[in-house]
Amino acid sequence: MAIRLRTGDAEPRANIRLSQFVYNGVIPASGSPDSIVSRQGRGIRLRIVAVVLLAGAVWLAGCSTGGPRRTAPPSETGGKAAAPQAPKKKPAEESIIKAEFQKAEMTWADENGVPVWKAQFKEATASQTGESAVVELRGVKASLYRNGKVASSLVAPRVVADSRSKEVRASGGVKITSAVDGATARCERIVWKSQEDRIIGVGAVKMIRGNLTVTARSFEADTTLNKARFTEAELSLD
């Protein structure tokens, strides 16, 4: 894990690297990232609340502009755009990194630095063990990459990404839009296997491409939705 702060710019930024996940956000003008770092066993947990606008106004009072400082977790009403969970009292030995950003986003690149995905989110929780990390994002709008190029976009209330398995799981009503031709797929939940270039969607599937509409129980598709396999499906051509 690495935390890098850059406050000399017009928009001071913070950058946190957790395995292959990199968080990037603008530090509110009135403050700086607020972090507490400790360790629990070999793992590290990180919690980020993105305050998209007016973050400065809700930034913890008393933050200095010079860099991180240790403080208590913010209250649940930490920002309008944020939906942070009520902070739980952690045991003394538990490890938490907590930071707030404006315009927070997370990028995920593979071992060669080729982007796998890029996501904007409202809230994130992450944990790292060894070289792998698992992040849970809420209020997510993400770009899914294939061979370094955006293949589709994803919108979902909840996303869990695992750097070890290279899988992204989205739930709560997912919408995927192909970057190729704007085809859309909606379903209850998906698993995106980035290394296999495969999306698996389950529950009330509805895929629309031009005047083609498919309803199905489940589907498997490549990341661009160009090839897809549906079960218990009906296609209509209007």
Next chain:
Amino acid sequence: MRRIAIIPALIAALGLYVGLVGAGSFTIGKMKLSGAVLEWDMNKLTITAQGNASFVSLGPDKPMKPGTMQLKSIKAASIRVDLVRTKDKTFTAKQAVATGGVVIDAKQASEETDQAGAARIVVRDVHATARTASLPESREVVLLTGDVLVKITEPGVQEPVAVLAGEALTVSLKDNKLRIEGQASKPAEFTITLKEEEKK
């Protein structure tokens, strides 16, 4: 009473032939395609339904014109539809191929004259089974192959008015020809059931 005869067979063939010749409506058009598994490949522009595959034509629901035929549905183990992309980025179905236990239902409308000399439109049900069926891109030929059996029935009449059986049925809309083929060991057959008034 059933007879196997050449002349009635020709009449039956002509009836089907006329229906298909005027088949401007014999196009794929709007449709529904369903199956246990459905695959689309937008690189090849194909859609394949497998497992109790069903193709339902969603043509306009309006009275049929005499000399026309409307495809209602195809059921088969597998149905593949090839698409073309139009300039406005929509899709149309250009051809379809059904394989395995094919069942086709269609309607055929023809104008006939009753004994009083009055013209009337008769809509008959066409029920065909075969191993494969294809609606090629040209839309001018319909092909049924493998143990082809076609039954033409009139509404309210259980007994088919005509039955065609053979190994392959080709309906050429372009050349105005209908060709049914048999095998040396199993010749093609036309069977027609005469109505009571026709027997007299």
